[in-house]
Amino acid sequence: MSELDIKILTPEDWELYKTARLNSLKESPDSFGSTYNQEAALLDTEWRSRLDLKFREIDALPLIAEFKGQPVGIAWGCIHKPNLKVAHIYQMWVSPELRGKGIAKSLLLKIEGWALGRRCSLMVLGVTTSNEVAVNLYRSFGFVAAGQLEELRADSPLLVQPMTKELNHAV
Template sequence: MIAVRPVLPHEWPSYRDLRLQALQDSPDAFGSTFAVESQRSDENWATRIAAAHTSGNDRAFFAVNGDALCGMVWCKLSAAEPGVADIYQMWVDPAARGLGAGSALLKAALDWAASAAVRRVGLGVTLADSPAMRLYQAHGFQPVGAPQPLREGSSLMSQGMQRQLAV
């Protein structure tokens, strides 16, 4: 049974390890890279997680299968646009794929955004007929804007998507 819960400040090492695992497992799914993220200091990781937990502007979630962490997602309120949030770092461990972890993580992020009076949630996804794309579409996300390069030096494209939330 998959459960989803917020990442707690003292869990920054687990968050770091899962994030690095995600970047190694699915390098074409993220704008950042393992090479960049693995160079972050422990203090940076700890500060990011503590801020997400206390700021009210971010929330990071873990998916848990039994006692094992099996996924993650980050939702952040836009500083530039009130009522808007973005989803980042969505990933599910290959061993837990197909168990509903992706849907559970996405639901937790959307519920948190709704509780913060968000009207619109956006994300970027690598442009492909992929399980990630199908998951976002199944949860009401629609493409918006022209695809953009995933990151400098990559031939892959990222499609912006958004979903309206009921207020």
């Protein structure tokens, strides 16, 4: 996929981010803790501020995958204080028509490289148990089930499996 571009989102990219995020929530409503209606109601200033990492004082890597100039994938890496050794993965999504083409693995590799550069020893994520394709993707990337199943959202019948991947630092 030579026309694939993965880049780090900045506050100036807020409209691109908003488009990709809302597309992900609409297309895969059972994959995220948030909902399309919740995020569609956000003001443009809120979308922009999500990407203002310095102002928010968070260590994050918000990524967008574009194919032929169109947003087709999204993923966030994030490190939460006080545990600076754990990189969380959020908002992972690839457009259905381009799934199976390596975009998700490319996003995961970027986050893994970023996490290694920050000396993290673990990557963690949650995946809806009914999404077998996503579960298999994460397993193929070295993630293993870890911990108890959790509700996707309050009162949701869907369950999320926490998964982890240990990171090995080259000596």
